[in-house]
Amino acid sequence: MTRRSVLTLAAVLLSPAIAHGQMAAVEAVQSVGASTESIASAGVQFRGLAEPMKGLRLRVETAWGDRSEAQSDVFGTAYPYGGRFDVIEAYGEWLTERRGLRAVKAGRYRTPFGLYNASDHAYLGFLRPPLIRYGEYWGLSAGYLEHGVDVLVGVPQLSLEMSIGRPGDVGEVMRRPGWNSTVRAEGSAGPWIVGASFVNTTPYEPLVEDAPGRTHFGGIDARWMRDGVQFRGEWLFGQYSDFATTTGGYFDTIVHTPAMGRVTALGRIETINYDTIPPYSLVTHRYSAAARVRAWQGLSVSLGITHQGGQQTQESRTAVDLGITWALRQDLTHTQ
Numbered sequence: 001m002t003r004r005s006v007l008t009l010a011a012v013l014l015s016p017a018i019a020h021g022q023m024a025a026v027e028a029v030q031s032v033g034a035s036t037e038s039i040a041s042a043g044v045q046f047r048g049l050a051e052p053m054k055g056l057r058l059r060v061e062t063a064w065g066d067r068s069e070a071q072s073d074v075f076g077t078a079y080p081y082g083g084r085f086d087v088i089e090a091y092g093e094w095l096t097e098r099r100g101l102r103a104v105k106a107g108r109y110r111t112p113f114g115l116y117n118a119s120d121h122a123y124l125g126f127l128r129p130p131l132i133r134y135g136e137y138w139g140l141s142a143g144y145l146e147h148g149v150d151v152l153v154g155v156p157q158l159s160l161e162m163s164i165g166r167p168g169d170v171g172e173v174m175r176r177p178g179w180n181s182t183v184r185a186e187g188s189a190g191p192w193i194v195g196a197s198f199v200n201t202t203p204y205e206p207l208v209e210d211a212p213g214r215t216h217f218g219g220i221d222a223r224w225m226r227d228g229v230q231f232r233g234e235w236l237f238g239q240y241s242d243f244a245t246t247t248g249g250y251f252d253t254i255v256h257t258p259a260m261g262r263v264t265a266l267g268r269i270e271t272i273n274y275d276t277i278p279p280y281s282l283v284t285h286r287y288s289a290a291a292r293v294r295a296w297q298g299l300s301v302s303l304g305i306t307h308q309g310g311q312q313t314q315e316s317r318t319a320v321d322l323g324i325t326w327a328l329r330q331d332l333t334h335t336q
Contacts, residue, residue, distance in 0.1 A: 023051040024332040033067075033075045033127065033323040037315040041067035041075045045088075055095050061088040061118075070172065073134040073313070074321055078122035080143050080171030088118075088145070088170065102159065105150040108168050112150060112161050112184050113140060113197040114221045114234045125264055125292025125302040127321040130250040131272040132236045135173030135204060137282060137313065138246050138274045139236055140217070143171030146180060158187045167202065178202040178214075193223040203241050213242035228257035240274070248272030262294040266304075284310035298327040 027047040034040045043065030050058040063079035063086055075081065079088055091107025110116050121129055121142065128134075135141030148165015161184040167175040180201040187194055197219045205211035217238035224231045235249035250270035256263070267289050274282040290304035302323040308314050 023049075025049045025329060026332060027327060027329045029325060029327045031075075031323060031325045033321065035072075035074045035127075035319055035321045037069070037072065037074065037319050039067055039069045039072055039074055041065065041081055043075075043079065043081065045079065057093045057095065058091075059093070060090045062086065063088050071136070072315075073128050073131075073136070074319070075127055075323065076134060076142060077126060077129045078118055078142070082171065086170040100153055101151075102154060103150075103152040105152075106148070108145055108147055109150060109163075111140070111144040111146055111180070111199065111201075112163050112182050113199050113217070114184075114195065114219045114236070115223075115232065124254060125266050125290045125304070126252075126268065126288065127290065127302055127304045127323050128288070128306060130234070130268070131270050131284070131286060131313075132234065132246075132248045132250065135171070137272055138240045138244065138276075139248065139272060141169065141171065141173045141204070143169050143173060144175070145169055146182075148180070157189065158185075160185050169204070173204045174206075175204045175215075176202040176206065176208075191224050191226045193225075195221045197221070205241070211241035211243070213239070215240055217246070228255065228260075230254040240276075244274060244276035244280075246272070246274050264292040266290040266292070271310075282311055282313070284308060284313060298329070300325050300327075 029045040032042045043063060045061060045063045048060040052058065064084065065079055065081040066083040067075060067081040080086060087108060089109050091105050091109045093103055093105040095103045129142050131137055132139040133142055135143065145168040146163055146165035147168040148163055150161065150163040152159055152161045154160050163182040165180055166177065167180060169175055182197065182199045184195060184197040199217050201215045203211035203215050217236055219234060219236045221234040222232065231253055233249060233251040237247045238245065240246045248271050250268055253267040255265045269287055271285040272282065286306055286308045288304060288306045290302060292300055292302045294300050304321045305318065307318045
């Protein structure tokens with residue numbers, strides 16, 4: 001994608017913000033990948049960011065991706081690979097300094113459960129999402145999106161986020177129509193950030209008889225960060241449907257110290273247990289090691305190896321994945 005085409009997209013998406021605003025920018029991220037599981041992929045993302053007035057932020061993100069094998073979680077951390085353009089996020093967010101109320105978001109946004117931001121999973125160097133965040137394994141999905149309203153209240157050290165909306169999912173896993181609600185509490189102290197979440201939503205199985213009832217998941221998450229080292233993890237538990245429960249989680253280690261220069265090292269251990277009638281149950285665990293190298297300006301290379309025990313969801317027990325990403329950001333700020 002050329003610089004000219006990026007600027008053209010920015011003009012279409014952000015022209016109102018540029019005309020009146022304080023800040024506007026556009027990003028294009030292009031990625032290609034290959035895995036020893038005989039899977040190749042390519043994708044592109046466009047993100048438009050604007051602040052047309054103080055306290056009001058606008059965000060639009062679209063993505064296109066395709067790969068040679070549909071049924072796999074490899075390269076699935078950021079967006080789906082269905083061979084079409086999808087609107088991933090499109091919302092306005094009002095931030096305020098009024099006592100108690102911190103932000104109100106409306107539009108299309110990621111389901112605010114646990115570590116849910118795209119930056120938490122997609123741009124660190126892991127090339128596969130956690131098992132509990134790949135929808136085909138009856139947990140959450142990186143493609144879960146809400147059409148709704150999200151309110152954040154509290155103080156910087158302790159906050160409560162509440163969302164209500166209807167599914168706006170993308171990818172292979174699409175929840176049935178219905179109302180969804182999500183609540184997340186988060187607190188911080190020193191190097192620690194700890195959160196708890198609860199979601200009440202609809203299963204993604206299209207037929208009610210295959211997954212009767214509703215999905216109720218609770219989760220806890222924690223992060224510890226100091227001197228270029230981060231430990232973090234999530235644990236998920238609850239009911240996928242009246243006939244099935246899902247539990248599982250992961251623990252990550254992320255290291256990027258000044259001595260490492262352009263290299264970030266990553267490690268992950270994870271497990272999931274989907275308990276239902278045989279033969280549809282799933283009990284498995286996985287170990288991952290990866291590295292991300294900033295090669296030149298916006299160009300980065302990620303290399304990961306995964307080994308799976310228990311029931312097998314990968315084509316092979318051990319797989320090596322390679323991803324190359326080039327990102328371009330253009331500031332379009334216009335002052336009058």
